[in-house]
Amino acid sequence: MEEAGWSKLCGYSIYPWSIGGVFTTVVIMKDDLKLAFDMGDCCRQSIPCNHVFISHGHMDHISSIPQHSSRRELFGMKKASYYVPDHLLDLVKEVASTFHQINVTDKILDNLDVRPVTLQDKIKVARAYFVCPFPTVHRVPSQGYILYRRQRTMKDEYKHLEGPEIALKAKERVELYNYTEIPDIAYTGDTTFELFLKSPHPDLLKVKILIVETTYIDEEPGKDIIRQARDRGHIHLAEIIDNAHLFENVQHILLMHFSDKYSENEITDKVFSILPESLKKKVLVATIAKRLY
Ligand SMILES: [Zn+2]
Ligand SMILES: [Zn+2]
Structure with a gap:
């Protein structure tokens, strides 16, 4: 897990x-949690992920679902579950089944585990983790996801108990614990900055780690760069800087989805030269694919 490209944040x-x-x-691992947000490329690191959440139907976010399921089969792994916006359910099944017809040895593609996700859903993905979607603003229907952790703390009245007494109470089915649901990570997928301005999901700006698209970072003399980014359904770095106060409660911000036109050095130099101090200390940039791809 120490190899290049992995960030260790909040465990x-x-x-x-x-x-x-x-x-x-974007691969997320912790405890028994092995999850990916989007599947635009079946990188080696994503193969262990048994839960994959798709934000929208653009090729750069969805096209590797058949590849991912097929490579898991090759390694003798169990089927993964693919969660997609409701309207994509039949289409994704159809694509998988077409690949099955092309290559009949990939049995898994014949009956892929694709599940629709609607905005009311709460999906358990590991013992103490679940995922909820929220709507985003893009050129096609799209949604982001919040990963929650269910934290168990012993009720005050039982805190003095020793091990055997706790075991006894548990046997008597006494509820010893309080449970809180902590929004740990938000993943935006592709979106315009409007996501953060017009009544955002109540937990979106309370997360510990915000993974947010920042497709554009440069200026073009004489052009309204922010308008341009919005028209294309994306975020410009300037919008994040102009609204830095919104991210006060977020501990880490991972910027991703930089346009292919920038090099790794251009991204790092630009981002860290213009970010205000309040953001500089919490921002990371996703440039590993620029280096290795
Ligand atoms: Zn898109
Ligand atoms: Zn995209």
Whole structure:
């Protein structure tokens, strides 16, 4: 897990394999949690992920689902579950089944585990983790996801108990614990900055780690760069800087989905030369794919 490209944040290992318009697959691992947001490229790090959440139907976010399921089969792994916006359910099944007809040895593709996700859903993905979607603003229907952790703390009245007494109470089915649901990570997929301005999801700006697309970072003399980014359904770095106060409660911000036109050095130099101090200390940039792809 110490290899290049992984970020260790708040106990999570995150592999943000992303180039805007080319592919995005963000791998999240912790405890028994093995999850990917989007499947634009089946990078090796994504193969263990047994839960994959798709933000929208653009090729750079969805095209590697058949590849991912097929490579898991090759390694003798169990089927993964693919969660897609409701309207994509039949289409994704159809694509998988077409690949099955092309290559009949990939049995898994014949009956892929694809599940629709609607905005009311709460999906358990590991013992203490679940995922909820939220709507985003893009050129096609799209949604982001919040990963929650269910934390168990012993009720005050039982805190003095020793091990055997706790075991006894548990046997008597006494509820010894309080449970809180903590929004740990938000993943935006592709979106305009409007996501953060017009009544955002109540937990979106309370997360510990915000993984947000920042497709554009440069200025073009005489052009309204922010308008241009919005028209294309994306975020410009300037919008994040102009609204830095919104991210006060977020501990880490991982910028991803940089346009293919920028090099790794251009991204790092630009981002860290213009960010205000309040953001500089919490921002990371997803450039591993720029280096390795
Ligand atoms: Zn994209
Ligand atoms: Zn897109």
